[in-house]
Amino acid sequence: MTIHIGINNLRRHAESTNAAVREAVDRVLGSGWYILGRENDALEEEFASFCGANHCVGVANGTDAIELGLRALSVERGSRVVTVANAGYYTLTALSAIGAVPVFADVDETSRLMSIDHLGEIIAQGGIDAVVITHLFGLLHDMDAILRITEPAGVPVFEDCAQAHGASRTGRRAGSFGAAASFSFYPTKNLGALGDAGAVVTQSDDTARKVRQLRQYGWKSKYEVESPHARNSRLDEIQAAILRSKLPSLNDWNTRRREIATRYSTEIHHPRVSCPPVYGEEYVAHLYVIACDDRQSLRAHLSAMGIGTDVHYPIPDYRQLPLVGSFADFALPVTEKLAHRILTLPCYPELQDEEISHIIDSINRW
Template sequence: MADRIAVNDLRRHAISTETAVRTSVERVLNSGWYVLGQEVEAFEREFSDYCGVGHCVGVASGTDAIELGLRALGVGRGSRVATVANAGCYTTTALMALGAEPVFVDVDRDAKLMDLGHLKQILSEAALDAVVVTHLFGLLHDMESILDLTARAGVPVFEDCAQAHGARRGGRHAGSFGAAAGFSFYPTKNLGAVGDGGAVVTGSADVAGQVRRLRQYGWESRYRVGVSGGRNSRLDEVQAAVLRAKLPLLDGWNRRRRDIAARYTREIHDPRVRCPAVHGEEYVAHLYVVVTEDREALRAHLAEAAVMTDVHYPVPDHRQPVLTGAGGPVAALPVTDELSASIVTLPCYPELSDEEVTRVIAHVNAW
């Protein structure tokens, strides 16, 4: 049997970046300073410059970035926040931690992003305190249209950029459109650390200052807690140093991901498999997700050919037991439900060889 093709292969990624990563880690070890030091400060400057915003605050994870970023925007207990339900429950988890109420918006069947018509309807029905826009699978949403709707309602927008590092529209990067944005640096991300990590980016000095306080116990100054809702959520020096080493390589990796995705879309011809559109720089192909009515048959066929697949994500937020267990009404999200039953993720990462991409295409078409 041919060699197994993984959905993602972090070992290959580690080999390709080994020298730069080892040098970065050794620099931290030799410094004797491991938390909130020069590496974090340098990465925050470099990443904020990359995103085209004034401020970046490193935190411990992408989910913390959502929670602390929203808290800095004034979201708290009783707040109503619009979000999608097809993005792995990460934003919903943050909202529950804040005591806020998720208001679920259905998604567009093709883009799989927040449906603008449904968002407009929700904005017209009752007041919202914020909207979280998730750039799912690496596709940057049409932020001008989103902001046009939310500005008229006076509602701030938080961007969830966990899967969209480097995506661009009109020369602007993901994370530069909303009042603030959250990034994850989990190892599988387009820009990944060697452990957990995250960041909040924003153009507001006030929001950035609030997140800096919240990430370290709510300190106004050392050992003086002046802000409620704080915690220990700090990006450590090792992760920051690794991210600094990888950041200059991100755009090249994204181009490779986009090339692989474009080949899939152009060359997969099985009529039972619906592929995403070919996109430009607004798409960084974090995940390549197709739709089929017989998901398990396709996955079994590909597994037999040593092509691994995954499902991102099989249980939408509005059907998670943590929400449905209370016995309340389940949101009506027909497209979200349809997609959750039919999506399949194919291998897509920069280290895939052209021959492996050809194999994946051939095996899908042979189904």
């Protein structure tokens, strides 16, 4: 029998959520209201409550959520924003749209998250207007440690939670720590729509008000424009309803993802493969990423065994073409090292136990 295990399997996910999603779509079709209606209002209330935040503002996608959230925090052209370079250029897309200047911090080799020590050095040098903390691969950063650095300097922290829906530390969930936070609901996310969708979460009434204006032409009231740099970035009612139908299952899905990750971390035994530690609720296993000294050989071996893999992410942001001229002589040692060694394994709730065993056995026999 031919084995094929994809890096993800949205068909299985669709089958498992079919009834709830169809009911949600039918509810919207019957309402006759398709943009910024009751479903959007309800999702915003429910997801804000889930995150432990005062406000959630639905937008068209996760990248818009980063941009509009940063704009609401007064990040503007020329603002200097600390970020990592190992997270797929999404924050850089937003910073480029704003005209803000990236200041790259290296990452910790084990967690792959922003180095707290390097962030401290950058903040101490001064001249920083904001920090974007990306909870990469589903691992919630130590936000208390981050805020101990940024708060005395008066630097706002923006959380990129696109891969960390539901991750928690000390009873607080991703998105509830910073001045604001972005979420993506792209179909492959831990909580995914059936198309693009995103949200900004914040504790601040004023920040939420600004994002609501920025997502809809800058309107103060209908046809009265108050905010510059706005756009049409509205979350439609169908996607909102679909997300509402899935939200009650998110904790269970995250638990299953952690179970899979724990099996990998405890059962993969290969001298040339490094696995992440076993984490608790601070990790929702959006991606399970190993490191090895010969990635191409391992990928080829796993492909021959019917196992799909990917690389998240192969090129540091400062080596991407739009930034090469500005960062020609720049390099971050840990970021560079990881870019050549990391490899993503399948990790999603619908992955079957025997498939997990096959993946583990195939790596151990490499």
